[in-house]
Amino acid sequence: MNKQQPFNHYLSGNRTLFSRNARPARRRRMLVATLICATVVIAAAWRPARxxxxxxxxxxxxxxxxxxxxxxxxxxxxxxxxxxxxxxxxxxxxxxxxxxxxxxxxxxxxxxxxxxxxxxxxxxxxxxxxxxxxxxxxxxxxxxxxxxxxxxxxxxxxx
Structure with a gap:
């Protein structure tokens, strides 16, 4: 019978899904997503008036x-x-x-x-x-x- 591998096995290096090393990456992704959404909202509000x-x-x-x-x-x-x-x-x-x-x-x-x-x-x-x-x-x-x-x-x- 095969022993089930932990999920962390698929992550590179010695990082885990919820390790301290993963937090800055998550924060960067959230910041980028927030900036993209803000840009879309501002562009829609500032579109040239017809x-x-x-x-x-x-x-x-x-x-x-x-x-x-x-x-x-x-x-x-x-x-x-x-x-x-x-x-x-x-x-x-x-x-x-x-x-x-x-x-x-x-x-x-x-x-x-x-x-x-x-x-x-x-x-x-x-x-x-x-x-x-x-x-x-x-x-x-x-x-x-x-x-x-x-x-x-x-x-x-x-x-």
């Missing part, structure tokens, strides 16, 4: 808005959504009309602020109750304003 991620319809009280329009797919998406909104404004600068984003916008009606937001692109579509609104926009500390009514979809503020 237009669909950025162009979210936001609501503030009775007003809904969506901003975007730098990339071709964003412009196409805004064109598709335009029928669902009753106002539109484009923010540009200079003689060539370069697109602006990160413009602080305040929408007021009869002196009362109805909505305020920071644009995520040069074109904003706004859905608001019928009436006339004053759009006060600030870009790099320079304020501009325009008065528009619902139904106006091609307003423009240029710095």
């Amino acid at each position: 237009a669909a991620d950025e162009m979210v319809i936001r609501t503030m009280g009775p007003v809904s808005y969506v901003c975007g329009g730098v990339a071709e797919d964003e412009r196409a998406s805004l064109a598709e959504q335009e029928k669902n909104f009753n106002m539109g404004i484009l923010f540009t600068q200079g003689a060539n009309g370069e697109y602006l984003s990160e413009v602080d916008v305040k929408l007021t009606m009869d002196g009362q602020t109805v909505a305020s937001f920071k644009t995520g692109g040069p074109r904003c579509l706004i859905r608001a109750p019928e009436g006339s609104y004053n759009i006060e926009a600030t870009y790099k500390g320079q304020p501009k304003s325009i008065k528009i009514s619902t139904g106006t979809r091609n307003a423009q503020l240029r710095w």
Whole structure:
């Protein structure tokens, strides 16, 4: 009858499965696995945003808005959504009309602020109750304003 060999017989040298020499190797493997998982999580969180991620319809009280329009797919998406909104404004600068984003916008009606937001692109579509609104926009500390009514979809503020 064959005598059963202990498991330690298969390990190299005089190491055992739970010896002190095995602990640093286990720790290194655990550290490598943890670093790989952390890298995957960080890479997923920092992936480049797609237009669909950025162009979210936001609501503030009775007003809904969506901003975007730098990339071709964003412009196409805004064109598709335009029928669902009753106002539109484009923010540009200079003689060539370069697109602006990160413009602080305040929408007021009869002196009362109805909505305020920071644009995520040069074109904003706004859905608001019928009436006339004053759009006060600030870009790099320079304020501009325009008065528009619902139904106006091609307003423009240029710095």
